[in-house]
Amino acid sequence: MTAFLFVAKPETEYSKVRAGTRSDWSCSAKAKLGDKAFIYITGGTGITAEWIIESTPRKEGQYYRCDVRFLREISPPVTIGELKALAPKWAPVKQNLRGHHAVLIPSEVYDRICSVRPTSLDTEINELDQNVYDSRALSKSERAKHLQTTTPKPERIQTVQSVFRRNPHVIAEVLERAGGKCERCKEPAPFIKKSSGEPYLEVHHIIRLADDGDDMVENAVALCPNCHRHEHYA
Numbered sequence: 001m002t003a004f005l006f007v008a009k010p011e012t013e014y015s016k017v018r019a020g021t022r023s024d025w026s027c028s029a030k031a032k033l034g035d036k037a038f039i040y041i042t043g044g045t046g047i048t049a050e051w052i053i054e055s056t057p058r059k060e061g062q063y064y065r066c067d068v069r070f071l072r073e074i075s076p077p078v079t080i081g082e083l084k085a086l087a088p089k090w091a092p093v094k095q096n097l098r099g100h101h102a103v104l105i106p107s108e109v110y111d112r113i114c115s116v117r118p119t120s121l122d123t124e125i126n127e128l129d130q131n132v133y134d135s136r137a138l139s140k141s142e143r144a145k146h147l148q149t150t151t152p153k154p155e156r157i158q159t160v161q162s163v164f165r166r167n168p169h170v171i172a173e174v175l176e177r178a179g180g181k182c183e184r185c186k187e188p189a190p191f192i193k194k195s196s197g198e199p200y201l202e203v204h205h206i207i208r209l210a211d212d213g214d215d216m217v218e219n220a221v222a223l224c225p226n227c228h229r230h231e232h233y234a
């Protein structure tokens, strides 16, 4: 994977940067399918988004153009001042990115930018939901075009995630209370866990830990996978 910085003028509409699944953008002739691009908005804004390149560049007049897909918003934007601190020796940054349209980002600079604006798992998941929704709106033939041109190997992303260290006694107590039956639909657990020989149920918090719920027996229920999904999505 190679990363580029696409430099755009301040009047570039945000909707164009956030564009749904595909848009035409002038890019470097060297860009390849699966490469990344940060969008840098001049005039004091900075890097506001990251894209993935979804086609090989085609020449149109004096420019090259490629199809891109929005990956994530970079918030707050990475300003020129921050870029100078991250990559003081990188020539385009020394020149305040003046006169550039698309420049190659050295991999160590790309990593440094990602380290100050990490991808969050939630963002990825929300984007996937949104992108699936967008794809459902396409016709079968439009979707077939995407399926033909997308890369077969999924991109690997690094995420920074904080998780709660859950109390095992709460889980054990709730499983015992449930007695092998889902506490919502009252049906028996769908299968027996190979590792423990116990009925498979998932212990779910009624008020999420993320919403300041307590990791206590009173705030937890044992659910079958269907009911667990129902609680999260219905």
Ligand SMILES: [Zn+2]
Pocket (backbone or CB within 6 Å): 182, 183, 184, 185, 186, 187, 223, 224, 225, 226, 227, 228
């Ligand atoms: Zn159930």
